[in-house]
Structures are given as structure tokens and as C-alpha cells.
Amino acid sequence: MPRRLFALLLSLSALSPAAASAQTRPVTDAQVQKVHRSALLIDGHNDVTSLTVKGYDLATENKGGHTDIARLHQGGIGAQFFAAYVGANYMDGNHAANRALQMIDTIRHDIVAAHPDTFAFATSADTILAARKHRKIAALIGIEGGHAIEDSPRLLRDFYQLGARYMTLTHTRNLSWAGSCAEPGNRGLSDLGRQIVAEMNRLGMMVDLAHVSDKTFWDAVAVSKAPVMSSHSGARAVSNIPRNMTDDMIRAVAKSGGLVMVNLGCEFLSQHSADTSPWINPSLPKDAKCARASIDDVVAHIDHIRKLTSADHIGLGSDFDGIECTPAGLDDTSRWPNLTRKLLEKGYTPAEIRKIYGANLLRVMRAVEKTARDLGGHPF
Numbered sequence: 001m002p003r004r005l006f007a008l009l010l011s012l013s014a015l016s017p018a019a020a021s022a023q024t025r026p027v028t029d030a031q032v033q034k035v036h037r038s039a040l041l042i043d044g045h046n047d048v049t050s051l052t053v054k055g056y057d058l059a060t061e062n063k064g065g066h067t068d069i070a071r072l073h074q075g076g077i078g079a080q081f082f083a084a085y086v087g088a089n090y091m092d093g094n095h096a097a098n099r100a101l102q103m104i105d106t107i108r109h110d111i112v113a114a115h116p117d118t119f120a121f122a123t124s125a126d127t128i129l130a131a132r133k134h135r136k137i138a139a140l141i142g143i144e145g146g147h148a149i150e151d152s153p154r155l156l157r158d159f160y161q162l163g164a165r166y167m168t169l170t171h172t173r174n175l176s177w178a179g180s181c182a183e184p185g186n187r188g189l190s191d192l193g194r195q196i197v198a199e200m201n202r203l204g205m206m207v208d209l210a211h212v213s214d215k216t217f218w219d220a221v222a223v224s225k226a227p228v229m230s231s232h233s234g235a236r237a238v239s240n241i242p243r244n245m246t247d248d249m250i251r252a253v254a255k256s257g258g259l260v261m262v263n264l265g266c267e268f269l270s271q272h273s274a275d276t277s278p279w280i281n282p283s284l285p286k287d288a289k290c291a292r293a294s295i296d297d298v299v300a301h302i303d304h305i306r307k308l309t310s311a312d313h314i315g316l317g318s319d320f321d322g323i324e325c326t327p328a329g330l331d332d333t334s335r336w337p338n339l340t341r342k343l344l345e346k347g348y349t350p351a352e353i354r355k356i357y358g359a360n361l362l363r364v365m366r367a368v369e370k371t372a373r374d375l376g377g378h379p380f
């Protein structure tokens, strides 16, 4: 059956009252609030740093954007990984490390130091829990784009010391030591790439496989002694784009003890959105708008990963303020309780929801920290 026809039949069956009543259970607002508050909600990836580095203050309304302090509180966020995102263009002329330092500074200076009543800087599972205890949002650093280290494990160690706790090995370009999923050739890790993964293990920095080529994914899984993760990807079986993971990849992440943090970009979530997106299909007019995904599409990724593995290997990595199109119902970071409602209606238990929302990432961080200690790396 053509995929689109199949998808149409699926969506029609989802609309029929009989199917709906079979799949959902009634949930009260009080239940949603209770379960939502009981979870430590950790968002694996947020790009509002691309605005704060240009002077935007999170205490003011982020008009047209997805993230500000008021909405983080409304959404019940407990910890946020902020992206120290380094555009691939900074590779030209070797400006990538400079840019990474500026992005780290905007997290430490413009976000945490400027708003000490809201945020507490965190670099470990324990410091995330300490922030929670003090009723603050834990703010963490994730480097997006391995070109930030300019081919040098020394810079990797420097970024670790500044607080970076994951690094995506690539962004949209191949590096000398790792391949990107956005470039042809499906390049793998070089010897230097394997050394860098080993050094991330020794330091206690999570190996983030968002944005890598399939070959680099498998090479990194083979090398890493600690669980691997993706801070913002989804399932390719649900939306077939290179940024999402095949079923075999998702099983490999789970086998390592890691997790896949589901991206909220419409193209990641829904095949129909991907098929109508000029970003995925460069032949479409640049200003074409992709079809909007829904909160049900988010649940479809969670369902799929749970079916392949278990609720132990799922997380949430919104990519807010780094994506153009967000799903209806999860429009910005204030709307996370809507996801809690959907998952409860679908029959997810509060314990499963707490794992997906944050406990899984805490477990992975602890495992990565333990591997670092075992390898004689950085003492926490």
C-alpha cells in the first residue's frame, strides 16, 4: 500500500469514536498536574541561546519564539540543556572554537548569572537534583557541532572544564574525523574520531549522536564505553529523514544503556510534514510551509521507541527555538502538560512518564559519570 494511503487510513481510524474510546482513558486536570509535577522534566536541547547571544533577555517575552522564563515555569521544566550551537560556517577560517566559547558564555553569563533566582548551573546528575531541591531550573551546556574543538582533544577538555556535558559529534558538515548525515558519502569515524569518543568517555561527556552519518553512528557505538544518546532525534520508521534513527540504531542506543530524546520539529515527527518541507525537499519553493505535525505524532515516536525497546530509553529534546515548525498542542515550552495528558490517556503509567521526562537521562548521566571514574577521568 502506498505510504500516504496507509497514513490516511491510519488517521481516519484514529478519528473514529470506537477507536478513540479503545485507545484513550479519561484523565482529569488534577491527575495531569499531579503526574506532571512529580516528574523532573529535562529537555535535552534548546536553541534559544542563538537569541541570547545576540542580546535577547529570557526574562522578557520571546515574541514569535518558543522559550522564555515565564514559559519554562509554565511548562514545569526542571532542567534544560542549552545548545552551545556552532554553525558549520564557523569552520571556514577556523572560528569554531571562538564561537563555541561565545555560546558557552551566553549560557553561563546571559542565562544563569543574569537570572540566579531562576537558574542554577548544573554539570552532573547530582547538581540537577540539587537545583530541583532549591526550586530552580538546572541549566546545562551541550555543544552542538564537534567542529567546536577544531580537531583538538585539548579543546575538548577545555570545553568539559567550562561545563559542557554532551557534544554532538557533527552538525551539517563532515569533519576530518566524523561524518554528518547532511552530507553524501556516509563517512565514519577516523582514528582521531575514535580517540575523541574515548576522551569523551574518560572525561564524562555524553556522546551525542544527533546529526551524525549512519556510519559514524555505528563506529561511535562500537567505540564508546559509556551509554550513547541523541539529544534531539526521532524514529525513522515514523518519519523517514536522515536526522532520525532506524530501528536498529534505536535498539543499539538502548543496548548501550542510552536514550533517544525525541525532537519536536514537524519534519522529524510526521512523514507528511517532511514530505511538504522545503528544508527536506530543496526542489520545493524556499518559502513553502510544511504541514504541521500534532502532539499525537510526538506520542507516535514515543510509542515506537517503547515498542522497540522500553520506556527506559526515551527522552525529550525539543529543539525549541531551533525549529521552524512545532506540533499543534506542543507549540512552545509552556505546553508540556499537554503531552502528559496525552500519555496518561494512552495508558502510560506515571512511573513511565517520569522515566521519559527525566529519570532516564539522569540514569544515563550517572552511567557516563561512573565510566569516567572507572577510566580515571575527571573526579566529580
Ligand SMILES: [Zn+2]
Pocket: 144, 210, 211, 232, 322
Ligand atoms: Zn540540531
